[in-house]
Amino acid sequence: MQSPQRVFGKDRTKYLIVNQTLQFQNRTLYFLVFSGALFLVGTALGPGLFGNVSIPFISWQFDVFHLLCHQDPERSFFINGSQMAVCSRCLGIYSFFLIGWTLIPLIAKLMNIKSRYYFRFLIGTIILNLIDVLGNLFQVWTNTNESRLFLGALFGLSSALILSNEFFKKLNTED
């Protein structure tokens, strides 16, 4: 992956070509995580994805997530009239982790963001989610499926982005 840039000096005679090469490392792990995340998102959508009725504790999709999510129907979206296998916050986390994971090569290519900023973003989204959960728990406000999905999505996205520099590194080489 190369994107040569031609930089001219003031006298228009000297120039520098900068090759920004994107180094793709830990490939097996990247594709393993991509496959696993894809499976999790497909499963999280629940039996309704295949037009089946959701039966909590019986449908295998619910079985997959029962240790990870409270699976409360009042906090979940429905697909084809069937409850999804995870709550709206978890749906946001898994789906946007997958989206983020798919986009990290592009983000690494287009932007040069240091890991510490991704780390701050991750911590920020965790704090936001905690504030939202506590505010709702103590009835300061009432969150909705949409707000939970949005905050979960931020957390999922930040979880993927913090790992981007471990898989895609931009190397600048001057010719």
Next chain:
Amino acid sequence: MENEEIKPSYWPSVIQAAIIVAVVTTVVGLGLLYYVAGSEPSMGIMMISGLTIPVTCLIGLIGGILATRSYAKAYDVTFPIGTGALIGLFTGIIAALIAGVLGQIWNFVDPTLTERFAETMIGAFEMNDQIPDAQKDEIIMSMEQGFEDQNSIGGILKGIAINAGVLGFVNLLSGMIGAKIFVSEEE
């Protein structure tokens, strides 16, 4: 070979984190079982298919973070993200195995718990008048069959295998994040 650094084993950290995850998820799971089993069958119970405590969400994936943090801090070592992933994966798998064993031990302590839980759930589903009777009978039959299967050896092993796969994967992710946060070597 002479310069190769011998790193301490990560297994104590893995097992420690796995025990924490297994105990927490088992306690939360048992809490749910007792809550439902002790309730009268109603649509309300049917609707509470999981614990309504929002903080229970995602407890299962802290294992990777705990294990990588414990390993990095205890031995003051650095390791690549792949090792973090491996530590998380093992933590999740072992947590699922321990949770499975704890669940079976609890079956000896209170053998009728699963049965009471199944009765409440099926009773609650029978009250659902939004589903046509024929379809309802079919679903109830599959529920009865499902609960029966869950108590068989095959069902128990299948449950442990599913949990091992899922907990293994999500803790692999949290293990990578843990390695990134606690053992960052760059910049």
